[in-house]
Amino acid sequence: MSPFLAEWWDLRDLGNLVGAILEWISERGAPDWVTYVLSGIVGIVAVLLWAILSQLAFIWIERRVLGRMQVRLGPNRVGPWGILQPLADALKVLAKEMVTPRNADRVLYWLAPILVVVPAILVLAVFPFSPGMVVADLNVGVLYIVAVTSTATIAVFMAGWSSSNKYSLLGAMRSVAMLISYEVVQVLALLAVPVFTGSMRLGDVVAWQDNYNAWLVFLQPLGLLAFIIASAVEVNRSPSDIAEAESEIVAGYHTEYGGIRWGMFQLAEYVAGFAVAATIVTLWLGGWTLWGLEEWVPGWLIFLAKLYGTFFLFIWMRGTLPRIRIDQLMGFAWKFLLPLMLLNVLLAGLEKVVWTETGASAGLVLPAFAVLNFALTAALIVGWGAIAGGLSPRMRAKRPLLVREVGGIYYQPLP
């Protein structure tokens, strides 16, 4: 499947439709730069519309799924099955008054919710929804993802600092501390992918996986696990939502925000969630491919299905896990994930060298690497967990002692 080959009505690639329109325009005598700009605008609008609409859909899905997990119904009044609830909420948020605290730093306070959305949307530009369906086909796609997402930290800190609220300040401090720590882990987890596949262009990584019929999840399970954990931190979702820990610091860095400004933070959180899910799908889960099914089903549908499936994982985590303390979270990043990720990069490099040096066939070498990497992942997690022991809690009975007679003391603190 290559782009612009089929007729415009071939929905396997929406680019066909756009291409047909642009061709029609240029035939009418428009200069080249017009079609160039137009194609960019069409891509941007499409991605923005998709991000916002699927955010609305996903808020509904998340609330329904969480409701199901928590033996309640979730939204069920506005529209059929409450499906219009997010829309009603969005309208409510738009109509609400935006209050600025008296002591706030007005410029920063106004700017932060705008800046926080920008990187979340920018990062969507490089994901190939299907072959050729990509707004900006950068040859440094992986680097671009890392570079753009990390700027959201600044906006979060601006929000926390400018609100002149102590909860906000604490939330911003926590946010910056953990984002910087997990950024390192995330970069190292991502790094192993270009090392092994030999390209930073996301389309090439997907094509590599398609070519060898091997999703990278089978070759780099450790990197994927670390990336999922780091992403949960990065997009501020439970169990690491400590920057907006509701029961401790009210709402963290956006405590003082209301109305659509608060809505922007929500939007950024969801879109960033989609972005990490898209990263996971593209780099580890084979992107638009599904073992030949992409010949029959539009690739972008497969991509979106995988993306939503990955996002569901984050909802699931939110429904079942409590919050980690900040020092535990930081310790986990620096003592546990970081050494493992360094090893992971080293391993990916070694495997690449072995593969190219020996010149073995892919059918032989990839299954061997998969088995080796799964074994090493299990061994490293268990082994390093035991070595870094300070993190793992002491073994202890999970039941209290049961006594029949009162009086006396039973007290046996462990050393």
Place this chain on the structure above:
Amino acid sequence: MARPGAEHRHDLETIDLYINVGPQHPATHGVFRMILTVNGELVEDCEPVLGYMHRGNEKLPENCDYRQAIGYHDRTDYLAQFNTEWTYCLAVEKLMGLEVPERAEYIRVILGELNRVASHLMWAGAFGTDVGFFGTPFMYAFREREVIQDFFEAVTGERMMYNYFRPGGVAWDVPDDFQEHARYVIDHVRRGIDDLDALMTDNEVFLARCRGLSPVTPEQAINWGLSGPMLRACGVKHDLRRAEPYSIYDRFDFEIPVGTEGDVYDRYLVRMEEMRQSLRIVEQALKQMPKNGPIMASGLKRVLRPPPGEVYARTESPRGEYGVYIVSRGGDKPWRHKVRGASFCNLSPLREMVVGNYVADAIIILGSIDIVLCEVDR
């Protein structure tokens, strides 16, 4: 008790950061307020501020008839209403030398123990939210609590302020399907407790947060006057239902859960096990309960006038020792009426437990005490 690093000071001149937690805050379980002095994320000082809920619940009954005062005890500890009513009724009965009929005693035990389960369920749900669950244990706990509430509603006609126990017995007889309804409640709640257990007890993050947090030694616990699950979690084998069996507690076979380290996790474990033991007691009481018989001591006047004297009655309420002290001078009203609130005493060492921990842990420690602000402030 302070963690390493809590004493750390910079050479730079810094000012302390005060964080005001409450009275309106998602984590304070009512209108409790604590002012935390923090150094980064570490708590250096904690000043609890009480009294937002003070309504004169000790003074008001001194202007009431002995039966009217029961309602004020409902409103003291609004999560363990039967237990508080029971304590007050015990005090009046002790003062007047009343003999409570057998059937009434069993009704009291069943309702009181189920109320303990309801109260602990409420605690488990709220504590889960404190630890950072997104409401899942809260909803699990409330599903079961709802079943118990329905049962109480069927018996007393109320969902919150039951006003059902009276000095000398209970106000009216239970509905006909009392036994079946109670058995249904037990089955339902037992499964619900297992659900909660499966969700929280083994959860790795939950363990990391709660284990070893703010350990209290038995000596400290006794010096601070802790009682109830807080005391038992420290390893002190003490339960008023066994130590001085009031009512008919000497007839039941139940065990007392005791912790080993006195940390937050032990408090959680003790409460979870207490719910199971309470259900055991209810089961036995349902079996032994006489089918019919009087539910009220005979020969009581319309207005109770106990003889002069003073009395202190105490029971094991879900939060610990709930005591009522009454001085009578022979009239139709108590001359002095004093309440010993369990969670007020349990709350008093908050500063000692919180200082040196992280802000996030301060919330968990506060949650693990299981305070009811109406009882703290009275």
